[in-house]
Amino acid sequence: MKHIKAVNQKADRIEAYVAHEAGFGVGHGAPGRGSAANGGGGEPTPPAALGAAGHDDLDVVGLESRPPHEAQGPHFPLGCSLVFSPGWEADSQGGTAGLCQPVERDLFDCHLACFWPAHVPDQLNHAQDWTGKCASAQKDWRKLDLVFP
Amino acid sequence: MSAVAPAVEDRRVALREFHPFEAHGARFLYMVPSAGIFRLDDAGGAILDALGSGPRSTRSLVRELAGRFDSERVLETLDELTQIRAVGDVDAPKEQVPRDLPPPGFPLTTMVLNVTNKCNLACTYCYEYGEDKIVDTRYGKQPKFMSEETAEQSVEFLLAESRGQEVAHLTFFGGETLLNFPVLQKAVAYARRRAAEEGKRIEFSLTTNATLLKPEVIEWLADNHIGVTVSIDGPKEVQDGLRVFHNGRGTYDVVLPKIKELLRVHRTRPIGARVTLTQRNMDVLGIFRHLTEEIGFWEVGLAPVTTQDQRAYAITSEGKDDMLRQFEILAEEWLERAVRNEHHGFSNVKDTVEEIHKGVSKAYGCGAGLGLMGVATDGDVALCHRFAGSEEHTIGSVTEGVDREKQGRFLVDHHIAAKTDCHTCWARPICSGGCYHEAHVRYGTSSHANLHYCTWVRSWTHTCLEIYGALAERNPGFLTRFDA
Numbered sequence: 001m002k003h004i005k006a007v008n009q010k011a012d013r014i015e016a017y018v019a020h021e022a023g024f025g026v027g028h029g030a031p032g033r034g035s036a037a038n039g040g041g042g043e044p045t046p047p048a049a050l051g052a053a054g055h056d057d058l059d060v061v062g063l064e065s066r067p068p069h070e071a072q073g074p075h076f077p078l079g080c081s082l083v084f085s086p087g088w089e090a091d092s093q094g095g096t097a098g099l100c101q102p103v104e105r106d107l108f109d110c111h112l113a114c115f116w117p118a119h120v121p122d123q124l125n126h127a128q129d130w131t132g133k134c135a136s137a138q139k140d141w142r143k144l145d146l147v148f149p
Numbered sequence: 150m151s152a153v154a155p156a157v158e159d160r161r162v163a164l165r166e167f168h169p170f171e172a173h174g175a176r177f178l179y180m181v182p183s184a185g186i187f188r189l190d191d192a193g194g195a196i197l198d199a200l201g202s203g204p205r206s207t208r209s210l211v212r213e214l215a216g217r218f219d220s221e222r223v224l225e226t227l228d229e230l231t232q233i234r235a236v237g238d239v240d241a242p243k244e245q246v247p248r249d250l251p252p253p254g255f256p257l258t259t260m261v262l263n264v265t266n267k268c269n270l271a272c273t274y275c276y277e278y279g280e281d282k283i284v285d286t287r288y289g290k291q292p293k294f295m296s297e298e299t300a301e302q303s304v305e306f307l308l309a310e311s312r313g314q315e316v317a318h319l320t321f322f323g324g325e326t327l328l329n330f331p332v333l334q335k336a337v338a339y340a341r342r343r344a345a346e347e348g349k350r351i352e353f354s355l356t357t358n359a360t361l362l363k364p365e366v367i368e369w370l371a372d373n374h375i376g377v378t379v380s381i382d383g384p385k386e387v388q389d390g391l392r393v394f395h396n397g398r399g400t401y402d403v404v405l406p407k408i409k410e411l412l413r414v415h416r417t418r419p420i421g422a423r424v425t426l427t428q429r430n431m432d433v434l435g436i437f438r439h440l441t442e443e444i445g446f447w448e449v450g451l452a453p454v455t456t457q458d459q460r461a462y463a464i465t466s467e468g469k470d471d472m473l474r475q476f477e478i479l480a481e482e483w484l485e486r487a488v489r490n491e492h493h494g495f496s497n498v499k500d501t502v503e504e505i506h507k508g509v510s511k512a513y514g515c516g517a518g519l520g521l522m523g524v525a526t527d528g529d530v531a532l533c534h535r536f537a538g539s540e541e542h543t544i545g546s547v548t549e550g551v552d553r554e555k556q557g558r559f560l561v562d563h564h565i566a567a568k569t570d571c572h573t574c575w576a577r578p579i580c581s582g583g584c585y586h587e588a589h590v591r592y593g594t595s596s597h598a599n600l601h602y603c604t605w606v607r608s609w610t611h612t613c614l615e616i617y618g619a620l621a622e623r624n625p626g627f628l629t630r631f632d633a
Contacts, residue, residue: 003226004187004233007177007621009632010508011185011233018232 121147161239162227163204164197168575170611172618178235179614182246184510184578186617187233192218192226197235204239248566249512250557251519257310258318259521261534262303264332265324266526267293270358270400273391274427274454274462276535276586277324284538291538294329295526299547300336303524306547307340308347310522317344321355322523322534327366337373356380356423358392360400362407364414371415378421379408379446383436390429391462405444412445419447421496426472427454427462433475441494450496451476455587458601469605477612484616488624501579501613502620506631510578511565514599517585518544518559522551532559532595535586542595568598576603576610 006015121127126147133143168179176189178197189197195214199205205213207227211220218226230236234244266277266284276282284291295303304319311317319340321333337353344351354376370377381404382388389399412420422440430436433451440446453472456463464472479495486493493499513519515533523534528547536542544559545551565571568582582588583599583606591601620627 001229001232003190003222004193004229005190007186007188007618008184008506008508010183010510011180011187013508014180014183014185014233 159206159208161204161206162200162210162231162236163239164200165234165237165241166244166575167235168611168614169197170614170618172615173622175618175622177614177618178233179505179575180233180235181575182244182510182578183234184505184508185233186505186508186614186621187235188618188621190226192222193230196223196227196230200236246566246572248561248564250560250564251512253553254312255519256312256314257307257520257522258314258316259320259516260303260307260310260318261320261322261521261523261537262295262300262336263322263324263523263525263534263537264295264300264326264329264336265293266291266538267328268323268325268358269328269360269394270325271393271395271397272425273393274425274456274460276455276590284536289538291526291529293324293526295332295524295528297332297335299524299526299528300332301339302528302547304336304340304343304351306524306530306550307351308343308349310551311349314349316350316352318352318354320534321353323356325361326355326357327361330361330366334369337375352376354378354418358400359404359408359411362404362411364410367407367411367414370411371417374417376418376420377411377415378423379404379411380423380425381408381440382424382430383432384439387430387432387436391425391427408444421448421450422446424449424451425454426451426464428464428468429462431464431468431471431475433472434478437479437495446494447492448494448496448499450500453602455584455590457590469602473605473608473612476609480612480616484619487620487627490624490627498613498616501610502617503631504579505613505617506628511581513560513563513565514580514582514584518556518563532585536589536595542589562596567596570598570600574603574607576607579610580606 001015001018006012121130123130130147131144134140137144166181168181170177170179176194178187178189179185180187192214195217196210199210199213207224210227211223214223227236268275268277277284307317307319319336321336323329326333333355340351340353353373355370356378357380359379359381369375380392382390382392385399385401388401388404392400394400422444424436424440426433436451437449440449453464453469454462476497480498483493483495483498515521517523517533517536521533522544523531523537524547525531525537525543527538529538529543530545530547530551531537531539532542532544544556561567563582563585565577565581571577571580571582574580582597583602585595588597588599589595591597591599617628
């Protein structure tokens with residue numbers, strides 16, 4: 001840095017990290033965290049540590065620690081079923097017994113986040129007015145019916 | 150360079166979290182929570198001053214400072230301030246305190262062995278025997294003395310739990326430590342032998358009230374390179390006020406010749422004094438001068454008594470102010486000596502300056518229950534020596550190891566992330582809520598932040614930052630001794 005001077009050891013590490021990030025270009029990644037024991041910090045991981053330990057070692061540490069968003073597992077809407085394929089329209093047996101049964105509060109979560117698009121009826125082609133009787137999902141969700149194949 | 154503002158990306162910027170301080174005519178930032186320290190130049194100072202009155206766009210900042218600095222300098226400095234997170238986008242979310250727990254297998258570096266819970270003194274303020282005690286040391290289940298077998302098991306525990314570390318520290322404590330001198334001797338010999346077999350090194354230290362320092366004991370301490378800390382409160386009238394034998398007789402006349410003999414003979418490790426400050430002895434300067442200049446201790450550390458407010462010896466808020474004022478005088482003295490590369494025995498300032506130099510940012514008030522543990526006389530392992538024997542604060546035993554579930558719960562409950570009171574405090578990288586034992590005595594739970602001394606800690610930390618900044622300006626070479 002040209003204008004601000006790093007004074008203590010931690011500042012040296014932050015400066016080295018900033019220079020390291022600049023070398024990698026913008027958007028290389030979010031600043032890392034310090035070691036857990038020192039973890040009140042939120043300070044960037046210094047490149048010196050990267051060099052000394054080697055990238056492989058860091059990878060091992062990375063693999064051993066579970067990312068924070070997985071702490072409680074992935075989010076599934078209530079009533080979600082993971083075992084059928086065609087979703088709302090038919091279950092894996094061609095019937096309707098094993099369909100997902102999301103409840104009202106999760107209905108729009110299915111629309112937005114479902115990994116299997118066919119879990120809601122295909123409103124473009126097959127079931128265009130599936131929500132025709134459902135003006136307000138909070139009130140009218142019971143009117144959303146199964147769509148039979 | 151041009152004074153005309155180039156086409157710059159315009160964004161609204163605001164100040165982020167840091168604590169500014171000045172020393173020796175220079176301006177510094179103590180970054181929170183990273184604990185990095187940066188020195189500002191004129192432009193950096195001007196930018197922060199401008200943003201101090203509220204967020205603004207980069208363009209208007211350039212315009213505002215145009216008379217003093219050209220746009221390139223302002224933008225470059227602003228960039229650097231953004232990189233160190235002193236400045237950020239106005240709508241950037243506040244940084245959350247991360248709940249990063251220590252990785253499994255974190256090594257134990259220091260173990261404190263309570264070789265006895267018996268004491269030949271009856272100091273009024275004692276946390277082990279006095280009014281604020283948390284363990285029934287008199288009629289409780291713990292034996293009065295640690296057995297040789299438990300001491301050996303403790304050594305094995307330390308060697309195993311220190312994992313990959315080459316050096317481990319074993320500290321002996323009491324009660325009065327030297328009441329169990331035979332086990333002490335055996336434990337040191339055993340630890341040396343076993344450490345050598347494991348390819349490790351153990352360093353030893355102990356704390357004593359000095360009443361039992363016989364010539365053969367002193368010789369043994371010197372021969373074995375045992376670090377010694379003497380609990381002593383100061384000149385005769387101070388020492389004899391609260392540090393007394395069971396019959397109420399003062400201890401000064403008994404300990405003085407023994408301490409002098411210790412300082413004369415034991416030259417292998419520096420000998421320090423540990424002073425407990427109470428409302429009855431607030432003459433910090435007088436105590437310090439007596440212990441260093443008249444008796445000859447290498448270092449003196451002073452700590453306010455741990456107790457509840459209603460005790461007669463508890464330090465009042467005026468007392469705390471007075472204590473701080475005297476600490477500041479000693480800190481200034483320490484600085485002047487450090488500028489000349491000379492020693493000054495005020496260990497409170499040295500310890501804090503070292504933490505500031507390293508940029509320590511703590512997730513926990515101290516290493517208790519993680520890198521430091523205390524062992525009770527029966528072999529139960531507690532958070533630290535102050536909790537030794539307390540069932541509530543026991544996290545394992547030297548024979549059965551650490552109860553990882555209990556330790557895990559402790560680490561979650563005591564993490565800075567759980568101390569919401571601390572989240573807006575700029576001193577949290579260094580304080581992190583403070584001593585668990587102090588919190589337990591004050592608030593009934595060790596996980597509580599020590600809110601009763603926040604103002605004091607912030608004032609003292611600010612003073613130490615100023616000392617650090619001044620030293621960095623006047624004799625930066627001195628600071629390299631803290632580089633390790």
